[in-house]
Amino acid sequence: MEKQNIDWENLGFGYIQTDKRYVSNYKDGTWDKGTLTSDANIVLNECAGVLQYAQTIFEGMKAYTTEDGRIVVFRPDLNASRMADSAKRLEMPVFPEERFVEAVVETVAANESFVPPYGSGATLYIRPYMFGSNPVIGVKPATEYQFRIFATPVGPYFKGGAKPLTIRVSDFDRAAPHGTGHIKAGLNYAMSLHAIVSAHEEGYDENMYLDAATRTKVEETGGANFLFVTKDNKVVTPKSDSILPSITRRSLLYVAKEYLGLEVEEREVYLDEVKDFAECGLCGTAAVISPVGKIVDHGKEICLPSGMEKMGPTTQKLYETLTGIQMGRIEAPEGWIKVIK
């Protein structure tokens, strides 16, 4: 299969329209059989539930070309199950999890020429999403929905690739206790836009959100979970009911323990203790593991000992092991890799 003529090495994290996307519609209590389409546009009624009350959820995962030339997707079953959780929380019908995985496979296979080559540093980002499509004017769930998946080739989420980031402690909250922070709802991202724009204006790469109730505990950023390394080389990640259960973070904890023999801890992390950590990273599908070099808390700088030039040594090992598993250089745990071809 001939690849697209794309400058893979210099791709940023942006949208490039690919050939095919998957669509299935929900009406009268059932999902139709679903199909691939070339049409990248959606026509909706002006009063569609998604447009009026933001009834929309999404997922994100990646397809990789492995060292031996296969195309694989990383743990799509976990995205399927997280999307089911998101749907239930927003009173949307669940798109059956097995069908979700099959639809991901179909979408990637149909866009094979857009899957970046091995070693290019780029990947195919896969974006499943679902939204309320029929007119809704009283505040209530829609009765008709559309589930879609598109794919787009992407490079690093943060410009500068593996260069350590500078982030700030945000004055805005991302998620309320007992709210929707633990699901992947579009509304969580809409309300983070002002915070990210103002962070960028002030020269920061991202926001560190604290828990909304006490503003003392580390939650996550707008698009990734935190991972810290202690001075005695323990991997620590914040535990909270209002952060997204990152598939990357869950995978990294397993890798830290089972592949690298490190101690891991998932627990509440106080902002006050961040100054004592040796390394900090942001982890997620888009972010992979992006190192953090500096955290600024209202003018007070917390400089991680790993510095502003490169990833800390444990972050680097985690990064290499995870990407090694994703790209087929390192044997994956059972069930982590879905082979497309």
Ligand code: PLP
């Ligand atoms: N946290 C937020 C708010 C996110 O949007 C994402 C991205 O999906 C993550 C964390 C990382 O999750 P995952 O590793 O499943 O991509």
Ligand code: COI
């Ligand atoms: C992902 O990593 O898949 C995400 O959804 C993060 C998003 C902010 C790009």
